[in-house]
Amino acid sequence: MSNTNIPERGIYPYIIHADPPWDDEPLYPTHTHGLTEIGMPEFIMDPLAFGGDGNAGRINYSFDFFMNPQNNHQLQDILNGKIIKLPAAVLNPKAKSEPYTYCYREVLPQFEAVKSAYGAGVAFVIPKMRFIQIWVDGDDYVLMDAYYRDGVRW
Numbered sequence: 001m002s003n004t005n006i007p008e009r010g011i012y013p014y015i016i017h018a019d020p021p022w023d024d025e026p027l028y029p030t031h032t033h034g035l036t037e038i039g040m041p042e043f044i045m046d047p048l049a050f051g052g053d054g055n056a057g058r059i060n061y062s063f064d065f066f067m068n069p070q071n072n073h074q075l076q077d078i079l080n081g082k083i084i085k086l087p088a089a090v091l092n093p094k095a096k097s098e099p100y101t102y103c104y105r106e107v108l109p110q111f112e113a114v115k116s117a118y119g120a121g122v123a124f125v126i127p128k129m130r131f132i133q134i135w136v137d138g139d140d141y142v143l144m145d146a147y148y149r150d151g152v153r154w
Contacts, residue, residue: 013038016059017117018052026151030055031117035063041079041106041130044113046142047152049135058102061091062134078104078132085137101137106130112148 014034019027027047035042043062045055065086066075074084083105088098107114109122114131122129135142 012060012063014042014063016052016056018055019047020052026153028151029113029117029148030059032059036129040066040075041132042118043132043134044107044117045134046113046139046147049139049142058091058134062102062104065091078106079130081106103135103137104132105143107133112145113142116148116151 012034014032016030016032017028018030029044029047030049030052031044032042043059045059047055049055050058065071078084083103085101085103088095088100088102091102092098109115109118109129109131111131111133113133114122118129133143141147
């Protein structure tokens, strides 16, 4: 599988792995590497939601939102088992006309999306690693293991 890094380390304290749209193989979820090292959960998102670049932007907006001290309690709510829903304009004020609501939940290392992105043994390699799934409200199929099993296909 191909691997792109969006953005480069230095802009944010993580890298984002995403499948390029021309890859013929099954896609793996767009996901971060590096948040665990700063005490945060990694973000993971359906590769077909907005593509690698679009997903990366939404991950970056999410990071910015949850790093804001005024919003940190919402990150803690997610890590305590709640689902948080945020309108697009809350994440990015320039997205006022975007109709999407983004949802966030913690998922376990056994979730197929996590295994697809990070490898099946991730829980054994870094036992304290945590993951937050981002999805668009209404795309409930991305919450199921079956969607990710054997990779996501166009």
